[in-house]
Amino acid sequence: MSDPKPIAAPNASSNASASALSAAAGANAESIAENIRAAILEHRLAPGAKLTEAQLCEVFAVKRGTVRQALAQLAGERLVDLEPNRGAFVASPSLQEVQEVFEVRRIIELVVVERIGKGHGMRRLKSISATIGRERRAFENRDFSAWIRLSGEFHAELASLTGNTVLCECLSGLVARSTLISALYESLGKSSCSFEDHEEILAALDPGDAAKAATLMAQHLRDVELKIPHAARSI
Numbered sequence: 001m002s003d004p005k006p007i008a009a010p011n012a013s014s015n016a017s018a019s020a021l022s023a024a025a026g027a028n029a030e031s032i033a034e035n036i037r038a039a040i041l042e043h044r045l046a047p048g049a050k051l052t053e054a055q056l057c058e059v060f061a062v063k064r065g066t067v068r069q070a071l072a073q074l075a076g077e078r079l080v081d082l083e084p085n086r087g088a089f090v091a092s093p094s095l096q097e098v099q100e101v102f103e104v105r106r107i108i109e110l111v112v113v114e115r116i117g118k119g120h121g122m123r124r125l126k127s128i129s130a131t132i133g134r135e136r137r138a139f140e141n142r143d144f145s146a147w148i149r150l151s152g153e154f155h156a157e158l159a160s161l162t163g164n165t166v167l168c169e170c171l172s173g174l175v176a177r178s179t180l181i182s183a184l185y186e187s188l189g190k191s192s193c194s195f196e197d198h199e200e201i202l203a204a205l206d207p208g209d210a211a212k213a214a215t216l217m218a219q220h221l222r223d224v225e226l227k228i229p230h231a232a233r234s235i
Contacts, residue, residue: 020044027060029069035060036070040079040090041152041179042145051080051088077173079180093181095228101177102225108171109155109221110214113201115162117210124161128202131157135195151193152179158201181228193224 020039027035036056039045056067071088074080081089093101116122135150152175159171182193197220204213 021056021059027062027066029066029073032056032060032062032067032070033073036074037077037079037176038149041176042149044145045090047090047092047180049090051090053087078177091180093177097177098181098225098228101174101181102221105171105174105178106218106221108167108174109159109217111167112159112162112171113205113213113217114210115164116158116205117208117213119208120162122161122205122208125202125206128154128157128161132195132198132202135198139195148179148182151195151198152176154193154195154198178224182224194220197223 021035021044036045036051045051051071053064053067053071056070057064060067071080071082075082075088079091081091083089116125131150131154135147135154138144138147138150155175156168156172159168162168178193197216201213201216201220204216
């Protein structure tokens with residue numbers, strides 16, 4: 001898996017649509033970044049879509065400096081690519097990056113389940129169960145944008161139980177990147193991150209079976225990773 005070329009996004013518009021964003025009163029760089037981030041992760045903005053500064057200024061009723069701060073923040077998260085003399089674009093990860101992202105995710109998330117299995121955050125597992133419940137309901141209600149978002153939140157919230165803020169920050173960025181990668185080939189209504197897998201992982205953690213949870217998590221991430229290149233080649 002060494003092809004450095006971006007995966008082609010099917011039916012991707014070259015320009016971001018203002019209708020994909022929801023302007024809020026008193027917008028600042030952080031709230032603009034959050035709005036664009038949500039639009040990307042919920043598939044309302046396609047990979048490769050151009051984020052025009054003038055359009056964003058109009059949508060959020062702010063000056064260019066504020067928009068540029070928001071875009072710089074998203075570029076730091078690798079959700080946006082800033083290209084000299086061309087502007088800002090929703091990132092289009094390569095197949096090689098799929099391998100790299102999931103390699104690091106496996107390292108981090110196996111540490112997460114090991115720490116939880118040893119008692120870190122065990123008392124707060126019910127909050128994770130509630131997230132999976134919302135994930136399942138979103139799927140059943142065909143709220144696919146929420147389903148995609150919640151599937152990532154499961155992994156981020158599980159990591160938060162360790163109490164390690166640096167680990168959580170690292171994983172949050174990787175989960176966001178993984179979700180963006182899946183946006184290149186999955187249509188709404190499909191997801192390679194299964195809530196059934198999440199339920200099985202939680203069921204293993206509940207009695208403190210860290211070994212089983214680690215095995216399930218490794219298989220879950222491997223399944224997600226392997227579906228990406230297969231789907232990309234079918235585009």
